[in-house]
Amino acid sequence: MAILPHIFTDWFASKGWSIHPHQQDMLDRADDPALLLIAPTGGGKTLAGFLPTLADLTQNDHAGMHTLYISPLKALAADIKRNLRTPVEEMGIDIRIEDRTGDTSQTQKKRQRADPPHILLTTPESLALLTSYEDAPRMFAGLKRVIVDEIHALAESKRGDQMFLALSRLQALRPDLKRVGLSATVEDPAAIAHLLAKHPDPCDILHADPGPPPDIKMLVTDEPPPWSGSGGKYAIPAVLEEVKKHKTTLIFHNTRAQAELYFHNIWLANEDQLPIGIHHGSLDRQQREKVEQAMVDGHLKAIVCTGTLDLGIDWGDVDLIIQVGAPKNVKRLVQRIGRANHRYNAPSKALLVPANRFEVVECVAALDAVHAGALDGDPRGPGPRDVLCQHILIRACAGPFDAGALFNEISTTGAYTSLSRAEFDACLDFCATGGYALRAYDQWKRLQQRPDGQWQLRDPRSALRIRMNIGTIQDTDTVKVRWKGRGGKPLGEIEEGFAATLTQGDTFLIGGQIVRYDSLREMTVQVTRDAAKKPKIATFLGTKFATSTQLSHRIIEMFQQDSWPALPPHTSDWLTLQREVSRLPEPGRLLIESFPHDNRIHTAVYGFAGRNAMQTLGLLLTKRMEETGLNPLGFLATDYATLIWGLDKITDPAPLFDIDALRNGLDTWLAGNAVMKRTFRASATIAGLIERNLPSNRKTGRQATFSSDILYDTLAKYDPDHLMLQITRQEAMRGLVDFGRIEEMCARIGTRIDLIEHSRVTPLAAPLMLEVGRVPIKGLAEEKLLAEEAERLMTTAGLPPEPKKKEWRVPF
Structure with missing residues (x-):
């Protein structure tokens, strides 16, 4: 057992504390190449990660940076600095602790590169930037440990991919570097350990006492x-x-x-x-x-x-x-x-x-x-290649490199361990030439190969522009909506993600008016008036998060109970009535309800696949219905269901859910709307094809969109197999449209589809009906109208009016 220096034991005693078992375990295993600690919030996991560092710095002289701490948030890095300095100052230990984020002054950043602190607290973006400098080997010359805090949050995003690639660079500079991951919430510890380790080295997992339940x-x-x-x-x-x-x-x-x-x-x-x-x-x-x-x-x-x-x-x-x-x-x-x-x-x-x-x-x-204690999470798949392209450019900024050596570095990174040399070479060629269709343009010729076989920046001055565009976080923009025509009056703004799903002729609601989508030009949606009574695509003010697969399955399992004592009476009565007049969704089956309302046939598909997937399913199903002679007029989607309204009944739903037909329909649909262009812009910005930040100023969203649209159209026409188009399709499939959830749903249900026809709105469908054509009237009038409509629909569905006040409790 490693002995904690007396200065620490005395400090713990002065506070009335004692070292926790998992903190002692981290101290004992300080020499492990990689270690993942899962400890409850408030369990002192951050101190556990730093104890080996503090003990080493207390007992041994060390020049330069000893430990690098990486956090997902600037605020967390600042908080850790404050909390870490307190015990260090109270014990009188001579240790420099500093943070380096986007909020750090340029003066302090320059000083940190020349004279690094013992402990540096930073973010993935700042770390990537540090590895891009020619003096990175000197700055990290004494580095012994890297601590990744809240590693679960980073492992779920491209920020994590960028960070792990940067770690592979640090490991090449410091082969004996130790890696530590900290988290309180990990659904798949083995998967996180795989990402944290330097492949094929192992990464053990330590579990602290989880403590009392919340x-x-x-x-x-x-x-x-x-x-x-x-x-x-x-x-x-x-x-x-x-x-x-x-x-x-x-x-x-x-x-x-x-x-x-x-x-x-x-x-x-x-x-x-x-x-x-x-x-x-x-x-x-x-x-x-x-x-x-x-x-x-x-x-x-x-x-x-x-x-x-x-x-x-x-x-x-x-x-x-x-x-x-x-x-x-x-x-x-x-x-x-x-x-x-x-x-x-x-x-x-x-x-x-x-x-x-x-x-x-x-x-x-x-x-x-x-x-x-059942956490959820979906596997992310192989490391994204747009992030890899950015990493190659970052590596080039630091000086000449050997392609084989860089490939070997990257192959040690968890998400990229399955990367083939051919895939790596395609990314390298893209960074060097821009790809086949762009080879004639000097601005995308960023790398060149020297006579000795090493690669370097074609123009050293481009390093500044590359560094200014490091990062994977994309702005979540809105787009303006205007009447079509020069000088068209603005109507407001909609989320760019919603705009990206529109195709010409779609109608939607804004400012109480139903409008027809014409085009998306330079971050502006152009629309014309439409006399329809209901929009073709109805949206609602919901979260951008989609209900996880595991949570959706748990909801369906809940529906199978004989009764629901954990639910308040108003909700359990609702589900009980649904079971009496129809049925509730079941595992391994797909429930579809059909009923007339307002002279239209409404079809509710309870797929429970998450908002993005259900939105995509609505687009694909209405397209399939049009192809088979049915006449859909519109749809809306929630996390749980897609509601379609039209003129004709669906009598045989099975052909509509043929996965091959849905996939083919997706290909056609993607080619005809802005989803691919939006996804292309995000990936092309990360990969370095499009620059948002320039030495003189920052590009506006409109300028970036304009240039990305031109590039996308050029590549789609002249080089449809271009690397960036491959990346774009892959990202669109698992991002905005979430087609994987649709595939999972189709595989789960097979041909087990239950179509039930009703003469009126069902209790389960009634809340969906309230979203159709919802007009955003402001003030008390909106609340009154919605309340009246809700009462009318629920009465139609067979639910009695609710008392104004009704108390309930749940047995938790």
């Missing part, structure tokens, strides 16, 4: 949730009562827009003038820092927030978490729950607030999963 419940409200919507406004009085009872409450939302709207509404209802702040990634840095400091100082009773506060930041006396809206992902929920009572062996306390009736079911399913 205290998590559904919030009890006098007013039941509405049948549709995603704001959770109905629960604000109950939320304010909970805020009053606790020291500090974090009120999580799934999107920034929802957080802003909720903050506005809760502030209007805040008659007691409780100090409440808001925190999300779109806020100005100074405003975020002001809120963070107020949290640390205990001056805020509540903070309305998003994922910016998901991770391991220890803010003040947070003793309650409220999640507004279904969490969509159990792992994300567990991570957020851990923000409360950030202490070892202290249960976290959280309340869930379902935004609508269907989300009540999802929230209870999520509660079941948390209590069962």
